[in-house]
Amino acid sequence: METRHLRYFVAVAEEKHFGRAAERLHMAQPPLSQQIKQLEEQLKTQLLVRTTRKVELTPAGELLLDRARGILADLDQVAQDVQLVGQGASGVVRIGVAGSTMYRLMPRIVEAARTRMPGLRLNVHGEMLTPQMERALEENRIDVALLRPPVRSEALDLLRLGQDELVLALPEQHPLAIRDELRLADLAGQPFISYPAESAVSGIFLDAARSAGFRPDIVQEARETSTLLSFVAAGMGIALVPTPRSTFGLQGIVFRALTDAPEVDLALASRKGDARPLIANFLSLFDAQTLTPSEGTTP
C-alpha cells in the first residue's frame, strides 16, 4: 500500500465520484479507477460500492477513509517536523549549567530560547562545576555548557557571555568592613569560605591570592552561593563571590569592592566538532549580545 493509494482513495471517498476525484487529483479517471481497484485487490476487501449513479462506501471503506486521513496527516506532520529539525529550528539541547546561574542568567537564556527558537527544548543539567561540564561535553552527555572559564580541553569552543568581578563578602561587624579601600593583600590571614576546590571560581581566587602573596586559610567550602553567604553571615569567615545582586535575604552581610579584584568570565562552551544546525542556531542566539554583557551572576 503506497501513500498514493491512500490519497486517491480519500479523494474518491470524499467526492463520491471518480470523475470529480480524478479532476481534483489532476489526473484522468481511468487510472484512478485502476489504482482503487488495485488497492481493493491488495486488501482483498471491497471499499466502494459503485453504481453509475452513485459511489458509496462499504463499512471497510468508512474505516479506511478515517484511518487514511490520519496517516496522511501524520505524513505531512512528519515531513514538517523533519525539516524543522533538519534546519535546527526544533529539537532538544542538553545544557549543563553552573550552580547558581540558575537564578539570574538561566531564566534569561530560557526566555531568549523560548521567544526566538520556539521549537527548541532545553534539557537543563544543573549544579555542575566547570570540570564536570567539560567531561560531560566530551562524553556527549550534554551539548552546551554555561560555565566559568578556564577550561582545560582544546576541543571546546567558548562563547563569552560576560564578566564579573569577585567582590568581598564579609560580616557587617568585621573590622575590614570600615576600610574604604581594600586590596587583595589586605585579606591575608583571614578565614575564608570558598567554593569547592574543583570549581573555576575557587581556582581563580587561589591564583589571585598566590599572586597577592598569601595562601588563604579556607575554613569551609560551599557549593552554592546562598549556602556560602550564610556561612559568612554566621561570622565563620569572609568570601569572594561573583557580583551577587541579591543577598538571598540574609542579614548582617556587607559587600566591598577590591581595587585589584580578580575577574571571572561566564561562557557558553560547545564541542568544536559539533556541526548540528540546532546547536549552531542556539549559540547564535548569544552572538549578538542578546544577554547584556557583564550580566554575570554567581558561580
Place this chain on the structure above:
Amino acid sequence: METRHLRYFVAVAEEKHFGRAAERLHMAQPPLSQQIKQLEEQLKTQLLVRTTRKVELTPAGELLLDRARGILADLDQVAQDVQLVGQGASGVVRIGVAGSTMYRLMPRIVEAARTRMPGLRLNVHGEMLTPQMERALEENRIDVALLRPPVRSEALDLLRLGQDELVLALPEQHPLAIRDELRLADLAGQPFISYPAESAVSGIFLDAARSAGFRPDIVQEARETSTLLSFVAAGMGIALVPTPRSTFGLQGIVFRALTDAPEVDLALASRKGDARPLIANFLSLFDAQTLTPSEGTTP
C-alpha cells in the same frame, strides 16, 4: 513521500549500511541510494551522514526513523483492520431489544458474540417495542432487532429464536388461583394489567381474547414486566406474561398455565437488503440454535 521511501529509509537506518539494507529489501544498492537521495531532496533535509566506513543518522534522521516506524506500523494495522471489517469479522452492530429480553436473552447474545466474534461490538438500544424497532430498522437507526413477531413490514428478514407460552400471573389470594385447569375464556370479566397497546404481546393477547369470546378490561398498562407484576402483586388485576423465570422478588404472586395459552415468538429481525458481511455473520451465530430454543423471556 511514498511508503516505499519510508520502508527503504527504515531499512538503511536500521542496518546503517546501504548494501545490507538493499539485500534485506531484495533489491540492488544503487536504486536504494537513489531513493534515499530523492527522499532527502523532497524533505530538503539531510537524513544520513555517509562515509565509506559508516552510515550515521542526523537528528532529523533519528526523528524520521522513529516516526516512519510508527506510520508503517499504522499502515499494517489499518490493512488488517480493513480486512477484518471487510470480512464482517469486526465492526459495530446496533441492536434494538425488547424491554426485558435484557435480563435473560440479551446476556446470552452478548456472550455468544463475545466468544465467537471477538471483533464485534454490540451497540444495544434497549426498551423498544416491536413497531418502534421496525421503524428503527427501516430508518437505518439499528441493524438488527430482537423483537416479538408479528411484524408488519415485508422488508424484514426474521430469524426465529424461540417460543414462549403466555402464562397467567395472578394474586395469591385470587379465586382463580385454586382452579387446577384454566382456559382463556375463564378470564372474561377480570381486570387486566397489560403491556402497552402497541406491543406485540398486547396484540397477541387481545387477539386471543377476542377468539375466546371476550374483550378484556385493561385497568393498567406497564411497559416492563417487573412493573406489571408489581401491579398484579398489589391486587390491581391479573395479567398474561411470557413465561417469566423470576418473580423479580415479588411476594404474593402465583403463575398458572392455561390449556389454550397463546404463544409468542422471539425473533431477530434484519433488513432484507442488508448484505453487509458483519450482519450476516452476526445472524449466522443464531442459525444453528446456539441459544437453546424455547428459551424465551419476557416481552
Place this chain on the structure above:
DNA sequence: TAAAAATACTCCATAGGTATTTTAT
C-alpha cells in the same frame, strides 16, 4: 438513454538493475 465507471490499449516516467567511478579510511 445518459451519465458514470470499467476495459482495452498505448505510452512514457521512473523504479530498479548493471557497470563503473569516486571517496574515505
Place this chain on the structure above:
DNA sequence: ATAAAATACCTATGGAGTATTTTTA
C-alpha cells in the same frame, strides 16, 4: 588498498493517458 556509496547509463515495470465499452438508474 579496499570497502562502500555515488554516478552513469540502461531496462522494463506499471502508472497514467486516450478511446471505447459496459452498466444501471
